[in-house]
Amino acid sequence: MNTKIKKIDVNKMDMQIIEEAGEILKRGGLVAFPTETVYGLGADALDEKAARKIYAAKGRPSDNPLIVHIAEVRALDRIATDIPIKVEELAYYFWPGPLTMILKKSEEVPYETTGGLDTVAVRLPQNVIARELIRAAGGYVSAPSANTSGRPSPTKAEHVKQDLDGKIDMILDGGSVEIGLESTILDMTVKPPMILRPGAVTLDMLEKVLGDVSVDQTMIGDESETPPKAPGMKYRHYAPKAKLMILEGSLREEILAIRQMAYEAERNGKKVGVIATNETIGFYTNGRVKNIGSRENEKTIARNLYAVLREFDEEDVEEIYSESFALEGMGKAIMNRLEKAAGHLRISAEAVVRQQKYRRIVFVSNSDTCRGPMAAEMLRQKELVQEYVIDSGGMVVLFPEPVNPKAEAVMKSAKMTLGNHVAQSFSETEIDRDILVLAVEEEQKEKLITQYGDNGNIYTLCEFIGETCKVEDPYGGSLQTYGACLEKLSGLIDKLAGKLNALAAMTMDKE
Numbered sequence: 001m002n003t004k005i006k007k008i009d010v011n012k013m014d015m016q017i018i019e020e021a022g023e024i025l026k027r028g029g030l031v032a033f034p035t036e037t038v039y040g041l042g043a044d045a046l047d048e049k050a051a052r053k054i055y056a057a058k059g060r061p062s063d064n065p066l067i068v069h070i071a072e073v074r075a076l077d078r079i080a081t082d083i084p085i086k087v088e089e090l091a092y093y094f095w096p097g098p099l100t101m102i103l104k105k106s107e108e109v110p111y112e113t114t115g116g117l118d119t120v121a122v123r124l125p126q127n128v129i130a131r132e133l134i135r136a137a138g139g140y141v142s143a144p145s146a147n148t149s150g151r152p153s154p155t156k157a158e159h160v161k162q163d164l165d166g167k168i169d170m171i172l173d174g175g176s177v178e179i180g181l182e183s184t185i186l187d188m189t190v191k192p193p194m195i196l197r198p199g200a201v202t203l204d205m206l207e208k209v210l211g212d213v214s215v216d217q218t219m220i221g222d223e224s225e226t227p228p229k230a231p232g233m234k235y236r237h238y239a240p241k242a243k244l245m246i247l248e249g250s251l252r253e254e255i256l257a258i259r260q261m262a263y264e265a266e267r268n269g270k271k272v273g274v275i276a277t278n279e280t281i282g283f284y285t286n287g288r289v290k291n292i293g294s295r296e297n298e299k300t301i302a303r304n305l306y307a308v309l310r311e312f313d314e315e316d317v318e319e320i321y322s323e324s325f326a327l328e329g330m331g332k333a334i335m336n337r338l339e340k341a342a343g344h345l346r347i348s349a350e351a352v353v354r355q356q357k358y359r360r361i362v363f364v365s366n367s368d369t370c371r372g373p374m375a376a377e378m379l380r381q382k383e384l385v386q387e388y389v390i391d392s393g394g395m396v397v398l399f400p401e402p403v404n405p406k407a408e409a410v411m412k413s414a415k416m417t418l419g420n421h422v423a424q425s426f427s428e429t430e431i432d433r434d435i436l437v438l439a440v441e442e443e444q445k446e447k448l449i450t451q452y453g454d455n456g457n458i459y460t461l462c463e464f465i466g467e468t469c470k471v472e473d474p475y476g477g478s479l480q481t482y483g484a485c486l487e488k489l490s491g492l493i494d495k496l497a498g499k500l501n502a503l504a505a506m507t508m509d510k511e
């Protein structure tokens with residue numbers, strides 16, 4: 001089948017295109033169209049053959065019912081019976097909009113549309129293209145998300161094309177959607193009404209209208225065997241091809257744990273993705289890091305979530321690590337989708353972080369222009385089991401000078417460079433226990449201990465690896481002197497790497 005793709009502008013709607021799309025639906029065909037939540041795959045909701053086509057095109061399990069989209073509230077009467085009074089009030093506040101209500105179905109709705117249930121899910125969308133299309137199609141359009149079943153829902157026409165090109169009659173391209181996550185589903189056939197899927201219409205908002213509202217407990221964080229009340233929610237959903245893991249803990253722990261896991265996975269040759277936010281993106285160095293939006297405005301996160309998951313797919317990423325989000329308001333919907341996409345794979349960030357004895361290693365020398373930066377760079381080149389932030393700093397740094405030219409020359413002949421290094425003074429406000437401070441000389445160690453006190457994490461490099469040795473300052477010497485210094489450091493850093501790996505293995509074994 002040749003799938004027609006038609007661009008359509010909400011502000012200058014080409015009604016001829018809408019009419020053409022409406023005709024396709026009336027004849028039992030399939031048209032994908034934008035709604036404010038995600039792109040929907042439309043079919044005539046009252047035509048059982050059309051419903052079957054939807055299941056076939058999406059590869060959707062046939063017990064997963066469809067949502068019927070209407071363009072006017074009064075259209076409800078034809079498809080639902082025994083409508084509770086509160087429905088009118090809910091419609092007044094939230095329609096058109098991202099709220100789906102479950103009601104008792106009338107005889108007009110075929111069981112193909114409701115997945116065999118005696119209830120029907122109904123929504124009146126906000127998007128004007130969607131509403132005009134529904135009108136042109138006769139008023140009742142069932143429209144699940146326009147993706148291949150199980151994949152992240154489409155938030156752009158391009159996503160629909162990726163999944164359904166050649167399988168449906170037409171795609172109406174109305175640009176990117178506004179909300180980016182599917183509608184809230186509210187079951188109005190039970191008392192009190194129950195939220196079956198969280199969305200942009202939040203528990204709080206519903207409580208203001210209804211008073212008492214219950215929540216399907218399988219929605220978030222559930223590992224029990226109880227099936228969710230919305231049949232569709234039992235399937236692994238919204239999922240990228242990669243293995244997605246959610247780190248849970250304080251934001252600081254999540255960042256440290258993701259750094260560690262991304263580091264490890266890359267060392268094992270994996271292609272790694274990291275889901276970060278505006279506020280945290282600067283903390284990541286390993287993996288393909290994507291900004292999903294701002295924690296201050298969770299709507300931006302909702303809008304980008306599926307697109308980011310799809311981008312990782314296109315880049316053939318094998319493992320994705322994500323931060324988690326607050327379980328309030330829109331955050332609840334975000335976490336619900338993220339957990340489904342991850343197949344409930346959650347990891348305690350605290351447990352990962354607990355395995356790290358040191359997180360940061362700082363080499364301290366006098367001027368931070370030679371021995372310290374050399375040692376730091378050599379350690380960065382080592383195969384380390386754990387991920388560390390490796391730095392250097394000087395005791396007396398008056399201005400940010402580059403590295404000593406002879407030091408750079410010998411580093412270059414050893415195929416390393418300190419070309420980007422700028423001397424900085426060692427200026428911690430305090431020395432936390434998770435920093436390992438390695439002075440190149442005894443004298444600097446003593447000064448540090450006088451200044452910061454002794455927490456058992458300030459050593460000379462030689463002392464830490466259990467050697468009695470000295471790394472002389474080559475300053476003023478020949479290139480050979482610098483070469484000898486590099487040789488000496490190189491041997492010590494080998495041993496240091498060995499010791500750090502042994503320490504990391506020990507803390508991991510204790511778990």
Ligand code: AMP
Pocket residue numbers: 064065066067102114117119120121143144145182183185196229230231232233
């Ligand atoms: P989608 O259209 O892809 O957003 O999926 C529709 C969702 O609504 C699925 O999770 C369905 O299980 C749910 N749903 C549709 N109709 C009903 C119904 N009558 N009762 C409970 N859940 C429903």
Ligand code: MG
Pocket residue numbers: 144145153
């Ligand atoms: Mg869906």
